[in-house]
Amino acid sequence: MRTRYDDDRSWCFWGDEPAGLEGLTARAWSDWVYQAEAGAAHPHRVDGVAYRYVRAADYYAHCRARIAASEHVELRLGVAAGAVRRDGEALIVSTTAGALRARWVVDTRPRRQRALLFQCFSGVEVDHGGRLDLAAFGIGADAVGLMTGMRADASGLGFVYVLPLSHSTALVEWTRFAPHPLRAAEVRAGRNAALAALGVRLGEPGGRVLREEGGALPMGRVADDALAPSIPGLVVAGAAGGALRDATGYGFARMQQWADDCAARLARGEAPVGHSPEPFVRRQMDRIFLQALRAHPERSAEYFDRMARGVAPERLLRFLTDRARPADLLAIIASLPLLPFLAQLPDRSRRLAEPLGRRRGDLVGLGARRPRPARAAARAAAAIGKPEPLEQVAS
């Protein structure tokens, strides 16, 4: 539940701006780089395709202006939604400002999820005054470091994500793949070490923090055994509804597409829809890949390095953006060692994903030093009688 909108994150994606969001790109790059620690850099580029960066502050301002101009849509800040129940033909949503009655409900509140892996990250937009040593990770001009300084150990993959925003500012993130959400302090420490490797020390000249972001995104969601029965007319969407791609955690472009489709349906008087289920082949490819990362965490940097080196950029990009052709999948399979991946053909995801509640990291939405909004939302939900599973995950 929000009482205001802050510049709390940024979204990147490949391709054109989604319809209706034209002009929101704050930066775009033509090259993205993969690099294993102390290894060669693999710059990727696909003609005509940009990697775009949208700032949350711009996106929220844009959306709020559109809401303000609409006669049919209203934003109620500071109101927490709780339980949803059916009452005859209607749905009743209890909120901290009384009950709402609706024909349909689209619920995009974050919720804890079981997953094969969690992508835990802590980032900082920093004013480095020109000190950022991009060459240390093989990041060239007009390029982003997509997965650089990759290194793996028995607990998983770690890598540095670098978006050079101007000659003196950049977003630098440390990311770890782990079987459970990690403690924010641990990931933040990794981020500071990554910054130091790039020549930047926070708090010193050339290390001024402009804003922070972080989270723990589920990769390879596994349905919860104790899933509440679905309520007719209620659609769960966004990250909580399966919008994030299993193998990558990217979801912005997918959510925009879904939102357009869903809004068009509502405008026609039709019931809302959630995200389409992943096509079978993509789901299996992603699952096998994530299981292989779980089985051999110490080899995960090698797997990504092999793909970056051995798969043509346009093929890998089609895979990352949900447009893979059979030949792209074959090229990816050929780039990876056969036996560790063959061993992951059986679906072990339900056994591997930790049950909800057994272990709890504190990397909820914002890794920054702020009050924890998810806790506030849970408290508010409790105050209106029916606590919802709201802690954690993507935002």
Ligand SMILES: Cc1cc2nc3c(=O)[nH]c(=O)nc-3n(C[C@H](O)[C@H](O)[C@H](O)COP(=O)(O)OP(=O)(O)OC[C@H]3O[C@@H](n4cnc5c(N)ncnc54)[C@H](O)[C@@H]3O)c2cc1C
């Ligand atoms: C820091 C960060 C960076 C990311 N970067 C990228 C990226 O570069 N590219 C990409 O594709 N994806 C990215 N993602 C993943 C994903 O795109 C985002 O998490 C996205 O914001 C998810 O959208 P959502 O609508 O599902 O959730 P959110 O954007 O988090 O929206 C959920 C909303 O529900 C509200 N809420 C919660 N509880 C209640 C309640 N009880 N009552 C009322 N409202 C409530 C929250 O306040 C919030 O406004 C990122 C995620 C994070 C956390």
